[in-house]
Amino acid sequence: MLRLLVALHLLFFNLYACKDGLDSCRQKVIDSESIVEQTIQVPLKNNQRLIFSTTPPKAKIIKHDPYLSLYLIEDEKKFKYPFLININMPLGLIGVDNKRVVEGKIVKKQVGLNTLATFSEPLSAPSLILNSCCALEGIVTERGIIEKEYIERFLKTKEVSYGDIGIRVKDENSTVVVASSNPFIQGNLVQEGDAVLEFDGKKVKESAQLMRDILFSPIGSRHTLKIKRADKVAMHKVATQKRAGGGYRADIFLEFLGLSFDKNLRILHIDKQAMHYGLKVGDKLMQINKKGIRTQEDIFSQINKPKNEDNLLFEREDFQFFVKVN
Structure with a gap:
């Protein structure tokens, strides 16, 4: 009553x-x-x-x-x-x-x-x-x-987490386009500039809805992406992994290797899997592959494409040193 x-x-x-x-x-x-x-x-x-x-x-x-x-x-x-x-x-x-x-x-x-x-x-x-x-x-x-x-x-949700399949998207000429793709996810075949046509068989109409579908999907769930690149269409199987960056955290794909950054590109946290790089909390990321960086967008332009390894320049108390990651 x-x-x-x-x-x-x-x-x-x-x-x-x-x-x-x-x-x-x-x-x-x-x-x-x-x-x-x-x-x-x-x-x-x-x-x-x-x-x-x-x-x-x-x-x-x-x-x-x-x-x-x-x-x-x-x-x-x-x-x-x-x-x-x-x-x-x-x-x-x-x-x-x-x-x-x-x-x-x-x-x-x-x-x-x-x-x-x-x-x-x-x-x-x-x-x-x-x-x-x-x-x-x-x-x-x-x-x-x-x-x-x-x-x-x-x-x-009981525990806060978001899903990630390694892509960030944007709306471009009434099409949802991949703005950046995580090269550190093994088997990730999606590339920057690809058009996303379907997600799990449903037509993709806007980037806002697609990102919600990805972020809200359970960790470990599997999905099918229909991608168009130039004049070719392909189907890709992807698995949802736990999102490590974004929002009020930096989102530069290096989080996937166990390195978390703040907006000023200083290391906030180092997971066990990244301890072997010899980095410390507070180290500042200065260059990627000999290209100076200041923003997240600068990083994407250097790290967006698959390669064997990337050379990162860090600064620690006026001392600079290189670290190779792959």
Whole structure:
């Protein structure tokens, strides 16, 4: 009986929000303290909060997504009217912060972990994307919008992980094209510039959906890619492996060898499999195959194609040294 009363109470609140429109959503954001300085702290059901923060919150952390900088924590404030995640197609979208409400729409969807969604109108960061009933559609960061599909999956999965088949894609002339391909995955026959026609027998129409299908697929699952290269079409069998980089972590394919980097290309973590390279946390990647690099895009231009080995130049306290990887 108590659960029924709580459910009816929440239903009434959300219907009331729909009735009163945009101002009620802004007031809910204010009352719930969902935006505090540069963090988002959205109250959810079960006395929990969804946190977006680039630094760990001072709270009991239930789980963490290091790729999208999301945390789920216990809600000590226990806000009575938690936000719901909209599971239906929205009739309209609004960007909401503590001071204003902006009506608009998503004009570019989130493509995987590295390219977040964009809104039709300028929004402050951080802020929330809501529908007219105040249900959550996304969270606005300085890098773009994390869409509800990724938020919902984070909340539902017990352990945070993403799938990877070694490709990053983009939309180009109404075609989904491989933007980069991981040369360190054994047997990876997909190359930069290939057009992805089908994934598991279904026509690929947009890069956003394809990357969700890949990222959300179970580790170890097997899939079929239909690829077009020039005027030739081929079928490739691929296996989903665990994604190691992306989002707020560097994503330069060297993660596959056991090396994790920050955005400044300094080593954050070294797995056991990479200990034999003699590297240390903090070493900075300076060159690949004698080409200077400053950004992730510079790296892809050098490391994107299959080869026997790559020569990497690192710097450690003004001392530079080469490491060969393959």
